[in-house]
Each structure stands twice: as C-alpha cells, then as structure tokens.
Amino acid sequence: MKAKLQVGVLGFGTVGSGVIRILKEHQEKISQVTGYDITVKKVLVRDLEKNRRYEAEGFTLTTDPTDVLDDPEIAVVVEVMGSITTARNYILHALKAGKSVVTANKDLIAIHGDELVAVAQENHCDLFYEASVAGGIPILRTIVNSLAADRIKKVLGIVNGTTNYMLTQMTTSSKSYEEALKEAQDLGFAESDPTSDVDGIDAARKMVILTRLAFGMNVNLDDVKTKGIRGISQKDIAIASQLGYKVKLVGQAEEIDNTVDVAVGPVLLPAAHPLSGVNDENNAVFVTGAAVGETMFYGPGAGEMPTATSVVSDLITVAKNTKLGTIGNVFNRFVHETKYTPADKVFSKYYFRMQMNDKTGTFLKLTKIFADAGVSFDKILQEPNDKHTATVVIVSHAASRNQIEEAVDGVNKEPEMRLITQYAVVEG
Amino acid sequence: MKAKLQVGVLGFGTVGSGVIRILKEHQEKISQVTGYDITVKKVLVRDLEKNRRYEAEGFTLTTDPTDVLDDPEIAVVVEVMGSITTARNYILHALKAGKSVVTANKDLIAIHGDELVAVAQENHCDLFYEASVAGGIPILRTIVNSLAADRIKKVLGIVNGTTNYMLTQMTTSSKSYEEALKEAQDLGFAESDPTSDVDGIDAARKMVILTRLAFGMNVNLDDVKTKGIRGISQKDIAIASQLGYKVKLVGQAEEIDNTVDVAVGPVLLPAAHPLSGVNDENNAVFVTGAAVGETMFYGPGAGEMPTATSVVSDLITVAKNTKLGTIGNVFNRFVHETKYTPADKVFSKYYFRMQMNDKTGTFLKLTKIFADAGVSFDKILQEPNDKHTATVVIVSHAASRNQIEEAVDGVNKEPEMRLITQYAVVEG
Numbered sequence: 001m002k003a004k005l006q007v008g009v010l011g012f013g014t015v016g017s018g019v020i021r022i023l024k025e026h027q028e029k030i031s032q033v034t035g036y037d038i039t040v041k042k043v044l045v046r047d048l049e050k051n052r053r054y055e056a057e058g059f060t061l062t063t064d065p066t067d068v069l070d071d072p073e074i075a076v077v078v079e080v081m082g083s084i085t086t087a088r089n090y091i092l093h094a095l096k097a098g099k100s101v102v103t104a105n106k107d108l109i110a111i112h113g114d115e116l117v118a119v120a121q122e123n124h125c126d127l128f129y130e131a132s133v134a135g136g137i138p139i140l141r142t143i144v145n146s147l148a149a150d151r152i153k154k155v156l157g158i159v160n161g162t163t164n165y166m167l168t169q170m171t172t173s174s175k176s177y178e179e180a181l182k183e184a185q186d187l188g189f190a191e192s193d194p195t196s197d198v199d200g201i202d203a204a205r206k207m208v209i210l211t212r213l214a215f216g217m218n219v220n221l222d223d224v225k226t227k228g229i230r231g232i233s234q235k236d237i238a239i240a241s242q243l244g245y246k247v248k249l250v251g252q253a254e255e256i257d258n259t260v261d262v263a264v265g266p267v268l269l270p271a272a273h274p275l276s277g278v279n280d281e282n283n284a285v286f287v288t289g290a291a292v293g294e295t296m297f298y299g300p301g302a303g304e305m306p307t308a309t310s311v312v313s314d315l316i317t318v319a320k321n322t323k324l325g326t327i328g329n330v331f332n333r334f335v336h337e338t339k340y341t342p343a344d345k346v347f348s349k350y351y352f353r354m355q356m357n358d359k360t361g362t363f364l365k366l367t368k369i370f371a372d373a374g375v376s377f378d379k380i381l382q383e384p385n386d387k388h389t390a391t392v393v394i395v396s397h398a399a400s401r402n403q404i405e406e407a408v409d410g411v412n413k414e415p416e417m418r419l420i421t422q423y424a425v426v427e428g
Numbered sequence: 429m430k431a432k433l434q435v436g437v438l439g440f441g442t443v444g445s446g447v448i449r450i451l452k453e454h455q456e457k458i459s460q461v462t463g464y465d466i467t468v469k470k471v472l473v474r475d476l477e478k479n480r481r482y483e484a485e486g487f488t489l490t491t492d493p494t495d496v497l498d499d500p501e502i503a504v505v506v507e508v509m510g511s512i513t514t515a516r517n518y519i520l521h522a523l524k525a526g527k528s529v530v531t532a533n534k535d536l537i538a539i540h541g542d543e544l545v546a547v548a549q550e551n552h553c554d555l556f557y558e559a560s561v562a563g564g565i566p567i568l569r570t571i572v573n574s575l576a577a578d579r580i581k582k583v584l585g586i587v588n589g590t591t592n593y594m595l596t597q598m599t600t601s602s603k604s605y606e607e608a609l610k611e612a613q614d615l616g617f618a619e620s621d622p623t624s625d626v627d628g629i630d631a632a633r634k635m636v637i638l639t640r641l642a643f644g645m646n647v648n649l650d651d652v653k654t655k656g657i658r659g660i661s662q663k664d665i666a667i668a669s670q671l672g673y674k675v676k677l678v679g680q681a682e683e684i685d686n687t688v689d690v691a692v693g694p695v696l697l698p699a700a701h702p703l704s705g706v707n708d709e710n711n712a713v714f715v716t717g718a719a720v721g722e723t724m725f726y727g728p729g730a731g732e733m734p735t736a737t738s739v740v741s742d743l744i745t746v747a748k749n750t751k752l753g754t755i756g757n758v759f760n761r762f763v764h765e766t767k768y769t770p771a772d773k774v775f776s777k778y779y780f781r782m783q784m785n786d787k788t789g790t791f792l793k794l795t796k797i798f799a800d801a802g803v804s805f806d807k808i809l810q811e812p813n814d815k816h817t818a819t820v821v822i823v824s825h826a827a828s829r830n831q832i833e834e835a836v837d838g839v840n841k842e843p844e845m846r847l848i849t850q851y852a853v854v855e856g
Contacts, residue, residue, distance in 0.1 A: 149738075149741040150663070293733070
C-alpha cells in the first residue's frame, strides 16, 4: 500500500465535488505518478443535513473550519468555497499551520495573491492556483515553467466564459444582448447578478494574475482599464462582421520597454485570428513570446470537471514535491518592478461608430478632429439612417491612447456628432 | 555572482545557435528563475574553420565529441545535431558520465526513447525532449504535469509543419500538390528529399512520443497506420470544402478499453473544428480528457527560435532540479501495458472518392457492397465526368476499420468502379 496524502476541502459546491470525484475515478493513475494515495479526509460544508448522503464516501463532513485547518493529519487544504475575506483567513490559517494550499479563487488571488505567496514562503508551504484562470487550461504552469526561457511580449485572453458565450450567441444566432444574457443565465453560465461577468471585472481579475506570472509585475485591479460588454449591440457585431472582424471580450497585457499596460474590453479581432474561432463558453490565452512567436492555449474556461482537473493537477504537484522533499519553493520566481506604460506609449487601432447630422461640412469637421489628434483613417463606412442622420464607422490606424482620447473629446464637443461605440481593434 | 551551470551543445545548426542566443538574450530572467547562470562551455561542430567567427563568443568549438562528453565541468549536454545512431551513442555516453541531457531529436526519441529513459534513470540523470514534438508548443510537459489528473481519451495532432503549410497553400491559394511542395522547399520548410514529411513518417514519430506520454503505452512506429499526403489532389480539397470540411494531415491516438490505436493520415475536419483553423507551418495538439473535455495547444511547430525555446525551457528544468537536488527523477511515471485496439473496435467516418461507369445498376451495386460490409452512407455526391463515367463521393457513418476494408475490397473487385481516395473524417 502507498503512503497516504490527506486533503481537507473547504467548500462542497460543484468544483469541490468534482475534485473528490476525480481523485476517486483516476486514483490508479494519480497514485502511479505521485507515489501517494491522495485521499480527502474532511470537507467543510455549510449545512450538514443537506450533505448527509455523502457520509458513506469515506470522508467526514464538518461545519467547523478549524476541524480541517487544525487537523495535523491533513497536509493539503483545497479552497473551493469562494468569497474573499473568509477564504483569505482560512488560507492564512492553513499556511501558518504548515499546510500547503490549492485554491481556485481568482478574486482572492488577484487581490491578495502577493500576501498569500509571501506567507506560504515564510511557512515553507506550497500555494498553487492553476484553476483560478481559464478553468481547465493549464495556462499558469505553462507560462511559469514552459515559457520561462522566453521573454513574453503580449498576452491576449478570452478569459470569461459567460461573456464569450453571449457574444457567440449574438454573432451566430443574431440574438440581442438581453436574449443572450437570459440564455446564459438559464444555462447557469451567468449569475442572476451578472455584473462581474458583463462589466469585465472577472476578466480583469484574471488578467491581473496572468500579468503577474507573464511579466513578473503586480498590477492593481484599479489600474486595469476595464470595459464590459453591457449594452453591446447587434449593429456593431454586424458591421464588424462586414469589415472582416469578430467581436470578443479580450483582456490584453502588453510589455513595452519594461512597462506594462493591461486592459479588458470588447475588441474587434480579424476573422482569421486564432482567438476568433474560440466560441461558446470556451476560453483561450494567446501568448506572444520574443523567441517562440505566437502560441495559443484553448479549452473549457469553467465548469465542474475542467476546473476540478486543474485543482487536482495542483494537488499532484504538491504530492510530487512532498515526495521529493521540495515543498515550499516559490512557484513563480520572475519578479520585475511594476511600472505602467504611459498613455502616449500604448498604441492600438480603434473602431468608432458615430451618428452624425447629414449636412454639408460635418464629415469635414470629423476628419479635422481626427487629423488634429493625429489619428488617421484605415477604413470608413457611411450609410444614411433617415433623412437627417447618417451612421459613420471609422477604423483608425494605430494611435496612442492619448490621441484617441483627444479625438473622442473633440467628437463629444460637436452637437452634430454622437459617438455611440468605441472599441480597440487587434491587428492580425 | 550566481553559481554556473555549464552546458555542452552537440550540433551548431539553426537550433543550436538559437539555444545559444536565447541563453544570452534572456540571461537575466533565466538566472532569476533558476538561481544559476546557465552558460555554454563547448559546442561540437563539424568544421572548425567554418565557425571561426564564433570564437569570441565565450565558448570553445570542437570537432571531438569526447571534448564535450568527458568534460567534468559540463553538467548538461544539449543534443541538437540530429541523426539516430551517432546521437544515440553520444547521449548514452553523456548519461553514463552522469550528465543530464536535453534533446530535440524526435527520430531518436520515437525509436530509442525507452532505452534512453532507462539509462538516464540508472545514472540518476535528467533526460528531457520537449522540442521533439511540435517545436515551440510545450505539449509534452503539459500532458505529463498538467493533465496528470485526467484520463486522456484522445490526442489529435497537426504535428508536421511542412505538410500543413502545403495543405494550407492548396486550400487557400488553390495550388497543386507539386506547386505547394516546391514552395515549401523554396522556403526551407521541406527538404530536397521530402519523404519523411509528405509520407507522414515524421508525424508518426511524433505520435509515438505523444502516445507514450498521454497513454503510458510504447507503440512501435511500424504499428502506426501511416499514410502521407503525396498525390493529394485539388479535387478532394475542393469537394471537402463543398461538404464543409478542411483537409489536414492529422495524427490520431485514441484509447479504447485500455487499448490504443494510433494512425496518421489526411483527414477531413469539420470547418468549425479548432484544428481546422491551424494554418501555414503551425502545429496544434488537440487533447480530449475524460474530465477536462476538449483542449488545444497551438503554436509554431518548427523554426530556430521556437524549437530553441523548448530546449532552453528543458535546460531551466534541469537547473531547477539541480538547485533542489532532485535530478534524475523520471519525467513520465505513467506506464500502462501496451495493447493495440483490434481493427473491429476502431471506428471512424470515412470519405471515399470513386470513379464509376455511368451505367444502370452500378450505383445499386456500390450500395450493396457497402451495405454488405455494414457501412451506411451519411452524404452522397455524384456528378458526371464525361459521357461514360461519373465521380461519386461517399461520406459514411462511423464504421470499423474492418468494415471499411471489406467495403474497399468489394469496390476494388468491380471493374466498373475505381476507388481514387479514401480518408478518415473527424467528427465535430
């Protein structure tokens, strides 16, 4: 019989039960690759009565966190309960008790990751969080281990499954924003309060974590320029398609001269871009390295089993480290001073949809506003709405964020023009 | 100053010089993540005179392999010279001298991987070969570490850049096979003797390596059903496109009831399949796991810098292991008895293009041959060629390899029918 590695699980939702299921179903392989029988000893639940039926499963249910956190036989704690404050307290408690921790909690890692990593190091424990970004895609370990040889230049991520599902529905089935949201809610992808998904907050948290690993920089969530998909319209999706683009909610982190810029927002992607084919609730992270060039990692971004797979792969790493006596080595040693790219050094093409009074001289005025800001046009599309107004779509050449703001300010000052939408355009 | 980890490089072609360049250009990051200055001490070359200009680079050039293999200061040997017999001898020599080895040599690893892994283990050395499959894509480490928690069901790989480039040209620019081959040769993707690429041998070798890691089984190269793209015609690509498919050279390894089947050949992929968007010389590996579902890893399959990135990421792992005192642990511990799936248990849809005499009763005969073999039709396309013959295309429902062979034998016996091409069809 193999040695036992005993695990305590905090939270018994879909991911928690997925972890228990995978440890059981893939026991033989896991035991072969780690040399341990990894078994769940205790599970923290909210309500004992509701979970009575699991009593025969070989683990104990408890509502008292210290039952798990102070059990000397438990070597690893898996945190899959969510929330920030309570989860942080429990994880700190576990680490200080000398237990390694695996968590799927992106909100927590985005905000307190740095502190938790430091406490893990002080206490010679492992802390892994592969499941916190892009569910079943092993993107964090890939960046830290496999791309360690390279200098990463840019990370583009479709890292929120709910909004990607909605945009796919709006694109392929011409659904409205409201219909797509309702459908995502009915399918359980979106919560009843979808704020964190549709306003890009969830994606921004994941970009904070990716930026930390890819560029060694700790950006604040508040410094991620974040825009969601709320109110995105069929009209923009149709025009984008006509111009050869797909609309996706994309997180972009780019290194420019040892500074970094991180943004989340709807963007237009060239139809042939590998990210354009990422549909439904899938996620993908597109990484450009100085040496390797363009790579992409694609898979399910959420869901019980994919997320649980990432949690268990972290558990396997803890087990291997236990075997080798190498617990407590820092996962990511790549650290750089955090500096933000100034707005005059962040360049992108942009898409603008405007409504203009259809009278002589207005378009000339528009051209002048953009020219004064130093923004030149790549594509122009104009069509009449009615007798008095026209829709004008501009795709600009690459311009700095400052230049774009200047042009937008100019447009907003003119009563004959109304800027309706403005999205970044990714180059092919 | 950090401790030095000294490297000997066997071979100074594009990958070898890429490795040297990356170690130099990314020195700061590599030193931060490993705690070592990884430096190249000696490089084995064929011709000293030709490489005189590198003398000032800080390493010694030699034409004598023992200069590298017996140097006690060299801790790691990088083999990027290619060939099988000589490379095998040098690697065995290095391992027996207690040096860890990193190789990009797929031919060698496909054939002698098992022996080399055993010798590395006996001598407590590391042996890594990430660059041997799919160049810059870290697929081996992903399968072994990140998907360790899962049971892999199926691996589909576009793992040969040359043929993928050719098929992309034939599809997007309607080039003929000969034109596409010539272009690949002019661009340096294909060798003057393209046999190993166009006959699928290179892809088969990579599938042997992927199968070993994904399913823990050691299949023989001879047991991989291998078919190349030689003689593939514009006509099949056009018909496939009409039916909603792309033609790609795909390696397929599938586990069925603890047995495995591995095949390489041109297949029809549904246009919406993520592998269908993998164009030009890029590679991608599509992995289906019991728990994680469908994931894909995409990137450059070859080229100096991408391949060198994978080699250096292996060097970084050796350096980390040296630091932790964990050199000599087996990379892949997942081992299963190798059993092949019998031909009546391997199912697939198939595409057939035939030429038939256009006379009454021939189609009925064809229908009967397929029905007798137990193969039913999903799609049928018939168009006249001239007064006497017609082209008939059949896409079958899934049938076993035995059933397909029976149907093919039946067609081949009929003088009124001629089977021109026959490809597997991947389901969406």
